[in-house]
Amino acid sequence: MLRRFEFKDARSYKFWEITVEGTSFTVRYGKVGTDGSTSTKSYPTEEKAQAEAEKKIKSKTKKGYAEVATSSAAASKKSSKADAAAEWAVRADKLQAAGDPWGQRIAIFDQWEAAKGAGKRKWKKQLKELDEEHGEHFYGAALQELMADKLFEKVGRFEWKHGYVVRARIGAPEYDHEGPKPEAVLDALLQSPAATYLEDLILGLPAFDDTNYSDMITSLSKAKLEHLEKLFIGEFSYPDDTEISWVHVGDIAKAVKGAPNLRTLRVRGGGVSMKSFEHDKLQRLEVESGGLPSAGLIGFAKAKLPELTHVSLWLGRDNYGGSTNISDLDALWKTKAMPKLVHLGLQNSEMQDAIASALAQAPLLKQLSSVDMSMGTMRAEGAQALIDNAKNFEHLKSLKLDDNFIPYNLHATMKKALGSMLHIGRQESPEDWGDGELYYYTSVGE
Template structure:
C-alpha cells in the first residue's frame, strides 16, 4: 500500500492549500494551512515566506507541511523543515498542531523522504499539542514537553534510536502515541527490547492510545504487548498495518485481558478466518477492526507501507 491522498482535515480543522496567487480571506485560525511546492516549482522557502507575509500567522494554530522539493546538485535536501520552522517560531506563536510530510506517492515514495532532526520542532514550539511526522529517514533526540498530547511518527522503517528516544522523552500529558515501525530493509531495526520503556508503563502516565503499527515484527510485538503493564490503562490499542499472523494473535489472546479496551485495531493482517472469529468472540463489547485480511504470497507476508 502506498499513500495516495493528501490530508483533507487535520486535528479538527479543514486543510487548505496556501497559494500566493489567491490571497486568503476569512479567519486564518479556522484553517489547517498546508504549505507545499511542486517538484519543479518554486523553492519551498519562498512559498513559506509568502505565507508568513500574506497570512496573519499570529492566529494560525494548525499547520501542514507538504512536499518540500527535491535535492540539490550534491544530493542534499534543499530545505531543512524543522530548522526552517524553528527559525520563524516567533511568527507562529499560536501554533498548536503540526503535521510535517503530507506527501503522497505521486510526489515521493515514503522511503525517499529525508528528515533532519525533528527535535527543534518541540523545542521551538513549547506549546505544541500535536506533532505528526511522515518520513523515511528520521532523527530525534529525547525531549520534554508538558503540552504535547499526540505524537505520531509514520515511516516505512523507523530506526531503533528514534524509538529509544521516544521512550526517553518526558511527556507527562501525552495521551496518543503512534509509531509506524516499518521494515529492516528501510531502516526499521527496532526490537521489542527497544520498546520496553514504553511498554513498561513507567513512561507517559496519561497515555490512553498506543499504536505500534506497520511492523514487520508484529507477532513479536503482540507477544510483548500481551504482558505489558501499559496496556491496563489504555482505551485503544493498534497493531494495524503490520505482518500479524495467527501466532501473534494467539499470544495476544493468551495474555492479559483486553476486554477493558474500547477499540482494538488489527486491520491489514494475515489472520485465518478461524482466528478472526476467535478474536471477536474473546472481546465482546470491544470494537475490533479486522478489515483487510491479506493473503500470503508464498511464505512472504508484508507490512502496509514500506517503500
Template sequence: MPLYEFKEGSSSKFWEITLSGSSFTTRWGKIGTKGQEKTQNFSNAIEAKREHDKLIAEKTKKGYELAEGQEAPGEDEEGGDSSSLAKRNPELEAAIEKDPDNVEGYLVYGDWLQSQGDPRGELIALQCAAHQASGEEATNLKRQASALVRKYKKYLLGKLADKAENEVDVGWRFGFIQSARMARGDYDSELDVPEAVKQLMALPSARFLRELTVGMVDFEGENYYGGVISALAETKCPTLETLFIGDFEYPDETEISWSYVEDISPLYASFPKLRSLKLRGGSLKMGEVNLPELREFTVESGGVPLEAVQSIVKANWPKLERLEVWFGSENYGAGGGVDDIQPLLDGKGVPALKHLGLRNAEFTNELCKALPRAKILSQLETLDLSMGTLTDEGAQTLAENAAAFKHLKRLDVTENLLSDEGQKRMAALGEYVAHGNQRDDYGDDEDRYVAVGE
C-alpha cells in the same frame, strides 16, 4: 526618490516620485527644467504605497526608464514588500500571546492599529465581529473581511503574496494568520519551501500562528526536510500548537522512504507550546525530546531508526494522550523490537496516554505476547496494531488473553496477514475489534512485509 526618464523622438521628459509615510510627491516635466510638483495624501501608509507602486508600474509600461545612476526601489523600500510598514505593539501582542483565544485582546490591538492608520485594525474588527455574529450578518462580515484581505494582500503576505494558492495557503482568524500550508505544487514549481517558511514566520500577520503544515519540498530529487527544520529553528513562535512535516501523498507524489525528516530536535525550543506533532518520512532523529505540552505525536515511516525509537521511549511526555509509530521495515532502516519499547509498555513517561498505535511493525506477533502483561494496557482506551505482520499465531495469542483487552473501546488489527479463520477469531472478541482488509500471508517470515516500506 527614483527618477525616471522618457526619451523617444522629440520627447525628453522626466518623472520622479517620493514616498513618505501616508503621502507621496510626484514631480514631472521636460528634462532640464524644474517641472511641476504635486503631493497626494492617503488614509494610511499602505494606501499610499499601493498607489505609489501602481504609478511606477504605469510609467514603466509607457516607456519610462530609471535615469542613469538611479536604483530601482528595493524589497524593503518603496515599490517592494509593504509588510515592512506594519505597526507593532509588543505589549498588546504579549497580552494576546498569553491568551490567544480571548477575542478582547485582539479587539484592543485592532483599535490601536486603526489609530495608527494600519488596515490590519479593520481586518481584526471585521473578523472578530463575524466570530460573534450569526446567520446573514456573519456571512456579510466574512465577505467584507475576505475583500479586505484581497485588497491588502501584498501588505498582509509580503513576498508570499504572489505565490500560487496551492503552494502557499493560509487561514485567517481575528486579523492574523492562524494556519498555513506550504508545498511545491508540481514538478514545474520553483517555490523554495524553506525560504517561504522563513518569510511566513517573519510576517507580522503570522505573529500568532497556530498551525503549520509542510508538504513536498522537492519533486526532482529526494525530498529532504532539513532545510525546512533549519528555517523553523531560526524562529520563535510561542503560539504554534500543531506542526505537520511531510504532508504528501504516497506513492503518488513520492515514496514515503524517499522523504527524509532528519533531525527535529532544534524545533523544541522554538515551539514550547506545541500540542500536536506529525512527521512523515525516513531518517528521523529526535535527540532528547523536550515537548512538555504535547498531546499527540505521530511518525509515519517506512523505517524508524533504532535511535529514534529509543528517543521516543525515553521521552517524558507528561500530557501526551495519543502516540502512534509506524515502525516500518528493516530493509528501509527500521530498528528495534519489543525489548526496545519495553519501557513504553511499562508506562514510563506517559501518564496521560489513552491511544497507542504500534503500527506497520515487523514484530506484531511478538507484541501480542507482551501486551497482555504490559502495564500501559490498563490505561489505554484504544490500541492500534494495524499494517504489521500479525498472523493467525498472534491472533490466537490475543484471543487467549481476551480479558486483558476487554476494557478497550477499539482494538485495530486491520491490514495485517490474518486468514479468514484468524479474522473470525478476532471478530469473536467483540465489536470493538476492527479486523478487515487483510493482506496475503505467504507463510514464510522472510516473505512477510509490513504494509508500508518503500
C-alpha cells in the same frame, strides 16, 4: 467536533452523536434522556476517519435522523465569538494609540471581513494602500519580497484572521517549479510579524527531487510560535508525489521546541528521529513511515509527554529504513512519563507478533483504552499471544488488527476470547514467489 442527530416518531425518541478526532471517531447513541452507549473506531489516516464518519452521518440522515444543536452550545459559541471580537477591537485601539500601523491593519481587516459587496471592495482598497505604505512592518522584508513573486501563491497558501496569518500550507507545487523555494518561504514566514498568531502549519514537499526536511526543521527550531497548535510535516501523496521512504524528515523533537502550546503533531516520511523528546502540551502524535529507524522508536519510548493521549507510529520494513527491534520499546512498556496516554498505535510493523506478546505483559497496557496493531505482519504467534492473555486486554474498548496475516482458523477463537473490542477485518495472504518461501509485507513500505 461533536455533531448530534435525533430521530423521533410515535414509538421512539433517539439520539446519535459523532466526534471525529484525528484518525478515529467516537459514536454515542441511545434513547434521549439516557447516557446511551459509546464506541470508537480508528483508521490509518485522518482523511479515512473523516470519510468513514461522513458515510455514517449520511446513513443516519437517510434513516430520518436530523442534525440538532443544543441551545447552550450555540449560546456559548456566540458569546465566545463576541468576546474575541471585542478583545481584538481593544488590541487594535491600543496599537493605534501607540502609533503602531498594526492597529489600523487589524481594524480595517476586520471591517473588510464583515463587509459585503461594494463595502468589501472599499476596505480591500484601504488594506492595499496600507500595505503599500507599511508592508515591511507587517510582513518583514524577506516575506514581502517573496510575496511579490507572481508564483508565490503556488508555494505558500495562507489563511488570514485580524490581518495575521493563522493557517499556512507551504510546499513545492510541482517538479519543475521555478518560483520561490518552500524553505525560503517558511523561513521568511516564521520571522514575519504576520505569523505572530499562527495556529496551524502544514508543510508539503520541500522539492520533488530533494525530499529532505532538514532546512525546514532548522527554521522551525529557531522560531517562537506561541500560538501554534497543529503541525503537519510531510503533507504529500504517496506514491503519486513520491515514495514515503524516499522522504527524510529528521529530528521532530527539534521542530517543536519553539511551539510550547502545540497540541497535534503529524509526520509523514522516513528518517524520523526524536532526540530528547519533551513537550508539556502535546496531546496527539502520528508518525506515518515506511521505515522508522531504531533511534526514532527509542526516542519516543523515552519521551516525556505528560499530556499525550494518542500516539500512532508506523514502524515499516527493514529494507526501507525500519531498523526497529522489540527491545527498542522496553522503556515505553514501563514509562511513567505519559500518564494520560490512552490510545497506542504500533502499526505497519514487521514485529507485530513480538509486540503482541510484549504488550500483553506491559504495565502500560493497564492505562490504555484502545490499541491499534493494524497494517502489519501479525501471524498465528501474535494472535495466540492475544488469545492466551485475553484477560489482560479485557478493559480495552478497541483492539484493531486489520490488514495483518492472521490465519482464518483463529478468527472465531479470537472473537470468543476478546469479544466486541476486536476489529479483525480483512487479512492479507503471503506472497509466494515460487522459491519455497512465503513473504509477509507490511501495508506501507517504499
